[in-house]
Amino acid sequence: MSDIIQLLPDAIANQIAAGEVVQRPASALKELLENAVDAGATHIQVLIKEAGKQLIQVIDNGKGMSGTDARMSFERHATSKIRASEDLFAIKTFGFRGEALASIAAVAQVEMKTKRAADELGTRLLIEGSEVKEQKPAALPDGTAIAVKNLFFNVPARRNFLKSNAVEMRHLVEEFQRVALAHPEIKMSLHQQDMELYQLPASSLQQRIVALMGKQYRSQLIAAQEESPFLTISGFVGKPELARKTKGEQYLFVNHRYIRSPYLHHAVCTAYEGLIASDLHPFYVLFLEIDPKHIDINVHPTKTEIKFDDERTIYGVVKTALRQALGGHLVVPTIDFDL
Ligand code: ADP
Ligand code: MG
Numbered sequence: 001m002s003d004i005i006q007l008l009p010d011a012i013a014n015q016i017a018a019g020e021v022v023q024r025p026a027s028a029l030k031e032l033l034e035n036a037v038d039a040g041a042t043h044i045q046v047l048i049k050e051a052g053k054q055l056i057q058v059i060d061n062g063k064g065m066s067g068t069d070a071r072m073s074f075e076r077h078a079t080s081k082i083r084a085s086e087d088l089f090a091i092k093t094f095g096f097r098g099e100a101l102a103s104i105a106a107v108a109q110v111e112m113k114t115k116r117a118a119d120e121l122g123t124r125l126l127i128e129g130s131e132v133k134e135q136k137p138a139a140l141p142d143g144t145a146i147a148v149k150n151l152f153f154n155v156p157a158r159r160n161f162l163k164s165n166a167v168e169m170r171h172l173v174e175e176f177q178r179v180a181l182a183h184p185e186i187k188m189s190l191h192q193q194d195m196e197l198y199q200l201p202a203s204s205l206q207q208r209i210v211a212l213m214g215k216q217y218r219s220q221l222i223a224a225q226e227e228s229p230f231l232t233i234s235g236f237v238g239k240p241e242l243a244r245k246t247k248g249e250q251y252l253f254v255n256h257r258y259i260r261s262p263y264l265h266h267a268v269c270t271a272y273e274g275l276i277a278s279d280l281h282p283f284y285v286l287f288l289e290i291d292p293k294h295i296d297i298n299v300h301p302t303k304t305e306i307k308f309d310d311e312r313t314i315y316g317v318v319k320t321a322l323r324q325a326l327g328g329h330l331v332v333p334t335i336d337f338d339l
Helices: 011-020 027-037 067-071 085-089 101-105 156-161 165-184 207-211 215-220 260-269 311-329
Strands: 041-048 055-060 109-115 122-128 131-138 143-149 186-193 195-200 219-228 231-238 250-254 282-288
Touching: 011 101, 027 041, 027 055, 027 101, 027 143, 041 165, 055 260, 067 131, 085 156, 101 109, 122 219, 156 311, 165 186, 165 195, 195 207, 207 215, 207 231, 215 219, 219 311, 231 311, 250 260, 260 282, 260 311, 282 311
Parallel strands: 041 186, 250 282
Antiparallel strands: 041 055, 055 143, 109 122, 109 143, 122 131, 186 195, 219 231, 231 282
8 A cells, every 4th residue: 555645735735724724804913014014114004895705905115025035925934034943932023833824825815015125126926725826026125015815816715705895894894903003103094995984194192193083083082002021001991981781892912913811801891890890890901011032922823822831920910011101190089078
């Protein structure tokens, strides 16, 4: 009998990886936005059609790529961001797995246009289901524009699994908002079809929160600031009036990466004890800066979960810092002695 095990062709391996990295249009948008930020962009434009099912386009004015790098960027495990395993413990960029573009190109039709400032001409590359269809020099502005068309065109099961446009659009907007909050210094816009949803100038965090959430937030934000040897906290928490029954307006960033942490969410909520009803969720946009060697963000492909060395200490610092911020701003409720 002959041996029967074979290595999978790249296109299939990429498609399998895509199942983890690209669940829906919003996950593709997240990866493209992170790449634009990593490329040092100061201006990022997003254009969406059919809730991302037809088009997700991200245009940045970042450092661009050479023609060879443009081609390489679609190979799996191809990255300019880490070189050695030690680098995994000192990650300063959003990306590092080198999987996103390979995964996206495995399940969509992708057009990349990219040019470095120093180059006369840029490169236009078409790739479809991991297959390069065309690559040509082209006159282009500095930076990178990536258009992801017909997501899951070759994976009908996935395509059918996508939710309504309203639901997918909500996820896209959430993803956009997270990056916009994490980077108020970057000018950003979001268009859906021909409609402008956001046009955000470079600004302070406070101005960015107001631009995204609404004018009523302007007078409702309390600054939070704390520096401990291990951890720096900054950002804003909402006055108790901003607390809502529904979750969703809680933004926690660790080293500028949006993360979900029920544990630290709990730390924030305990700081509000006695200020809001226990079934309400406070508004917050908080940034934790921690030495990358104390965290592990490599636990999940979408990198929204991380592990901390010392969760309990962080919990304590967060709670104390917020308690202090809230206490300094709030008048103790007066008690009526109606005797
Ligand atoms: P990762 O971000 O994990 O490195 P990606 O697949 O997202 O992996 O990207 C692969 C590589 O392509 C990146 O390391 C980077 O060098 C390059 N790249 C991707 N997007 C951009 C962009 N918008 N501008 C410049 N370079 C980019
Ligand atoms: Mg990336």
